[in-house]
Amino acid sequence: MGQMQTVLLTTTGRKSGRPQTVPLGAIREGDGWVVIGSDSGAPVHPNWWLNMVANPDVTLQVNDQVIKARMQEITNPADRERIWNAVVATAKGYANYPKKTSRVIPLGLLRPI
Secondary structure (H helix, E strand, C coil): CCCCEEEEEEEECCCCCCEEEEEEEEEEECCEEEEECCHHHCCCCCHHHHHHHHCCEEEEEECCEEEEEEEEECCCHHHHHHHHHHHHHHCHHHHHHHHHCCCCCCEEEEEEC
């Protein structure tokens, strides 16, 4: 993940209603963390992203700290560009993912609640 912080994201399954935990790379943004729905440039959004869209209340574990958070998709073009550039600067491999897919790779800001 380069210089990216590895976190554990727990979402609520949109179909099962059960907790689903995945390890992800994340970058700091203010008092929260940004997660990237790249799925390595796959043509569809990852399941954990779809779960967050259906239920934006999540749990994030950063090292030994467990944080209850709410996801807000980053849609403002200026914010999205600034944060995407920070993602690519942190982990250069992300630069290739938009070239592999026609979808816009979503960015989600996880803010503590």
